[in-house]
Amino acid sequence: MIIDLPSTTTSQVNSKLVHLREEGGAVTLGRVLTLVIVTDDGAKTEGAVDAANDASREHPCRVIVVARGARKAAPRLDAQIRVGGDAGASEVIVLRLYGELANEGASCVVPLLLPDTPVVAWWPNEAPPVPAKDPIGALAQRRITDAAAEKNPIKALEQRKASYTPGDTDLAWTRLTLWRAMLASAFDLPPFEKVTDAEVSGESDSPSTDLLAAWLAGALKVPVKRSRATQGEGIVNVRLERRSGAVELNRPDGKIGSLLQPGQPERRFALHRRELRDCLSEELRRLDPDEVYEVALKSLGKVVRGRGTPAKTVAARKPAESASDKVVADKAADKPAEKPAAKAAKPRAAKAKASS
Incomplete structure (x- = not known):
């Protein structure tokens, strides 16, 4: 089930979550962590949500997606709540932030965090230079980046080295x-x-x-x-x-x-x-x-x-020569070349011998 809440507030989102839980008869939440996905609003957002839904079947969690929209638009928060089959074994909250609000993702995330559970931040695309000092990264115990998704992966990896803080990790490492x-x-x-x-x-x-x-x-x-x-x-x-x-x-x-x-x-x-x-x-x-x-x-x-x-x-390399071939080649290389005068004298000597 997908519920859209256009031009809303985090308080209204929280109230709707409580209403859905009571309506469904759930007394407690079986969530082990909060996963915060930070990305720009677009087609790549859905790929990250799908991966989080699949991962939630092993790690039931609340997924909060901070999708930053156009910075020049009027400040607005459009929310979307996904539960049931559209959210795997989790509940997904998509926050689309526009205007000046796009830079205030942390203040929008805090009211929606699960109490007394760890927080994991994930940047599936471009990550901040120092994830631990990012406002959302400072809320998390673990910070996941992906150097392979950056414009310059090798430069991004060097940046990870320079800014490493305990709790940082990268999916380029996980692939190993x-x-x-x-x-x-x-x-x-x-x-x-x-x-x-x-x-x-x-x-x-x-x-x-x-x-x-x-x-x-x-x-x-x-x-x-x-x-x-x-x-x-x-x-x-x-x-x-x-x-x-x-x-x-x-x-x-x-x-x-x-x-x-x-x-x-x-x-x-x-x-x-x-x-x-x-x-x-x-x-x-x-x-x-x-x-x-x-x-x-x-x-x-x-x-x-x-x-x-x-x-x-590599394909054009010839097989190694045998020992006998190498000896013959060495002898041919060591044999001195005959002088032109000697070459011309041989036919004349042979002709004189035949006539005699």
Whole structure:
């Protein structure tokens, strides 16, 4: 059910919520947190609401959407309440703010927060430079951003590093969970050797690739190169060098991953790019600071950025020469070239011998 409240106030919205709860016969609310989504009013708003509805089936919550509208319009609050099948296992309150009210999202959110429950703020698109100092971010115990949704993802990731405050996290980090799990499982099998060098390749504007390289640099304490992949999306390849041979995790098509280890058969498994709802559900499972993410951010400066090798160059490489071919080639190279006079003397000598 969707109820529209045009040109309303937060007091009227609260009264309508109480009326709906009494009308439905609910005595208490089974909500574990309040999720505040901050975005600009538009088509992208519905995508964020859909992801929150799916996540609410695992984490029943009240979802408050602060959709900032035109700043030049007259100050106005248009609200919308969604319950039942249109809100998953939550209740969704959409606040569309116009004019000067668009910058007062925090004052509109406070009266609608659930009492005695944690608050999580999420910016699905553009995030403030310092989320913890944002008026809505200051209300939250956890602040979720998404560097991949920014105009310049790599620059946004550097901003996350500079402004990090305990409680911050980014969905570019959440997308690495399966990669981190598979790489960690590779070291559960012998030989138990130390990694001496590492390389991570992916799209040039993939913040998840940068974070994965930084995580390896901080965890393994080895040089890590971050290169650009010419094929594939997101993270494409991870190569960890060890004395007995390299451990490689590949995902060239964005769907199937393969793990290669010396002395072990190739292992193939599903490694799809994670959907927004899955990443959001994972982040809502914990409300304490993510220390591993903090270490990864601090290790971004240890990653060496390099240029990738084009796929055509790799395909054009010839197989290695055999030892016998190499010897013949070396002898041919070492043999001195005959002088032109000597070449001309050979036919004349042969002709004189034949006539005699």
